[in-house]
Amino acid sequence: MEKAKISVIQLFAMMFLFELGSALVVSLASDAKKDAWLAILLGMCGGIVLFFIYYFLFRQYPNLPLTGYARQIFGKYIGWIIGLLYVVYFLYIAARDLRDFGELLLSSTMPKTPLSTLNILMILAICYVLYLGIEVLGRTAEVFIVVLIFFGFTGNLLVYFSGSVDLHNLQPFLENGWKSILTTAFPLTTFFPFGEMIVFTMLLPYLNRSELAKKVGLSALISSGLILSYTTSLDIAVLGVEEVERSTFPLLSTIGKVNLLEFIQRLDALVVFTMLITMFFKISIYFYVAVIGMVDLFKMKNHQQIVLPAGVILIFLSMVIASDFSEHIEEGLNVIQYPLHMPFMVIIPSLMLLVAIIRNRFKNKAN
Template structure:
């Protein structure tokens, strides 16, 4: 099964929306008032990681991720790592879906079972995968403009309503650089997830522009995440922002201008759902694309249905309550999954690329 070719601008839209899938979460808040600085550093780390991913793609002759793994590690080990990577992508997609379900049940859909939200949402992403990458990429342009409109509206309304307090973000670097540098790994992870684009790079028509557009997408999304975090801290204070699972929702609920602009929680929910949709879709579609490369086209829909079932079960049963879900995401997943797949594996591939010469790509 082959994906249709994408234009570089479509990849650009998808990368920004993918990285904004974490906009509602309290990223970097361990650094207190300096969380927004921590996110800027994370953005620079993400640019370095993306450079590694692009170099891998370039040095392996712009081939697919599955071909790269087999070229570097041999056929059987490469195929095994491919399936492990697919399992990793499906697990991350399930985690993000569970994050969304937890937030919705805690804040707006109080009586709705988590399992129904997870299954309903994955039905939407699975249908999008059924339609293919190109229609979703085209929709990404519309959604990105919508996202930008809502973000700008949020920023303007925050200052018009007078709920931003400069004293909440001062003094900067009150405890020095140590709290910020302690967030070195967590801030890198959202950008490290962009490794899934190694699967999509071969389907981009303007390959020479991939690096520039990729770095631009990281700088834009990183700036948006930093600004929203800065605004959340200025509105809520660093302690509330740190301990509230969806600070953007609380910030939007405090916006009041006269008697006609208030209770703007739907603004935060819309931003969250747009970002999460593209993030989960890309995780799921990348896994489907990788698995389908080993089978004939007729098995595509069977693979699609299988990923839907697996992600639904993972999302529902990965944790029995929210506190366990958060603990696993913060203390276990980064060290046992993110570091191996986002850092160790790509660096190993890049090193091996200097020894993988004269490869017979046809075989």
């Protein structure tokens, strides 16, 4: 592993920006209709349960990343294969997020630009930061979380001042009963975005004050969950539930409604900049953990030698992952939930924790 340490604030900033990611601009939990905000809060509770599993694993092996303690728990060979599967999984999700980013820019501001060009430029910027190391990424997150809060505050003020908010769009509460809320919350919003905290099992060993890992993780999860729930309810209050369901990026449509004195309008750039910031960190973190996973598994000297080759793989993957954006979204919402997210976010970590606890019990008895 890279000889580096990140502070509590840097880890919080990275977790917070990571959790917002693309979830901030897509129509999250739209299957729950007007109660989407509640489905997100319930999904957050599911995400907190998953985070406790990841945190307890970290407490058992505080100096090892996920790929390291997989070998300690399942043995040299099975653990190595599991570690490799996680690396492939992280790369795949990074490619999905890169595709999300490219498609948003295409549909909002650069319709004539080739998707590959946007993806290549993004990956070059990410490769440069990751080549410099995790500390640089942490310091960058510290700066950009302030910028993001400023954008969010400004955008909200303008939406309210423009008089577009109609709270009746959120009524009646529980219009379609609990079934649609629960089926949306578990597993959909539990896995995306809250279950994605699994990536931080690779980064927690870098924290300079490991005793604060739980506080940092929970505060990042809860604050990002509340913001996502609030943003979704704001989208519904401004646009109405039907338009939110139809819209690919409802936040873009919400901010598009701003029109103050026929002067302040066309503020799409605020959302695009927000998406740029959150997606940069989401792709960077997935990409970085895949790279350090490779370094750990293949016993390389450092991560710098494979950053660029892995970046090329990521660009290629993001282009071939789906033929168009609707197929890409369909795949993300319906195809990969159970075959991919369920084993990697729930089953394997739970098994690891179970084996680690049993093993430690026997060790303590032997002593």
